[in-house]
Amino acid sequence: xxxxxxxxxxxxxxxxxxxxxxxxxxxxxxxxxxxxxxxxxxxxxxxxxxxxxxxxxxxxxxxxxxxxxxxxxxxxxxxxxxxxxxxxxxxxxxxxxxxxxxxxxxxxxxxxxxxxxxxxxxxxxxxxxxxxxxxxxxxxxxxxxxxxxxxxxxxxxxxxxxxxxxxxxxxxxxxxxxxxxxxxxxxxxxxxxxxxxxxxxxxxxxxxxxxxxxxxxxxxxxxxxxxxxxxxxxxxxxxxxxxxxxxxxxxxxxxxxxxxxxxxxxxxxxxxxxxxxxxxxxxx
Numbered sequence: 001x002x003x004x005x006x007x008x009x010x011x012x013x014x015x016x017x018x019x020x021x022x023x024x025x026x027x028x029x030x031x032x033x034x035x036x037x038x039x040x041x042x043x044x045x046x047x048x049x050x051x052x053x054x055x056x057x058x059x060x061x062x063x064x065x066x067x068x069x070x071x072x073x074x075x076x077x078x079x080x081x082x083x084x085x086x087x088x089x090x091x092x093x094x095x096x097x098x099x100x101x102x103x104x105x106x107x108x109x110x111x112x113x114x115x116x117x118x119x120x121x122x123x124x125x126x127x128x129x130x131x132x133x134x135x136x137x138x139x140x141x142x143x144x145x146x147x148x149x150x151x152x153x154x155x156x157x158x159x160x161x162x163x164x165x166x167x168x169x170x171x172x173x174x175x176x177x178x179x180x181x182x183x184x185x186x187x188x189x190x191x192x193x194x195x196x197x198x199x200x201x202x203x204x205x206x207x208x209x210x211x212x213x214x215x216x217x218x219x220x221x222x223x224x225x226x227x228x229x230x231x232x233x234x235x236x237x238x239x240x241x242x243x244x245x246x247x248x249x250x251x252x253x254x255x256x257x258x259x260x261x262x263x264x265x266x267x268x269x270x271x272x273x274x275x276x277x278x279x280x281x282x283x284x
Contacts, residue, residue: 074110092132094124127159
């Protein structure tokens, strides 16, 4: 849930067909339900709203080399952003470190990205993925700047979460109005279901699940730099759709969302895939 006003709900939506972003849709091309009730869409745009993008970079172990190589693609990647879009950089391994606070000078962000892998002594040497995502969500939640909020995480998805389960992490992302996206490097795969007898305090990292729940996208890549520009472009080209908060909504309540294409739009884009969060927490 994103709020555009005192009583509006804003939903960030990605539409792709054959893995290509679909552009040019209008509010008449979408159907939204809130707690199973259809809503009247009041606005829909793909370019106007400012983007606040937090780069959340895993610099543990061999990931440091990937981040350094990714930095060499910064000029191309950040070239997809619009003037006024803000970027911040947070590095992590065992701990997180805010490497660079919000700034809309994209050239300076590129320069700062080149030094991000040098934060190793500040963040430790093991990988705590959910802990890092929680810190990122809290950082975003502290800012009341009004832009739509996205996280782009770069990691190998290899690590164990200690007493920081996926659902509590997802809840914090939803409350922060944050969409998580990820580039997963190398051997990192989506883990299977827990096996009988496994310690519930230790759970494998699953950024794919976090992305799905928040309406984001997680992709696998051999090298970070090979997908960095494309991912920034895809994040920038999402739709921002708003409707009035239903009168039955109660502060703090979780409400379910569904987003679909209208019948006419579906006929034009029969293979379209939609990514949007599954729900939101009411804030007034």
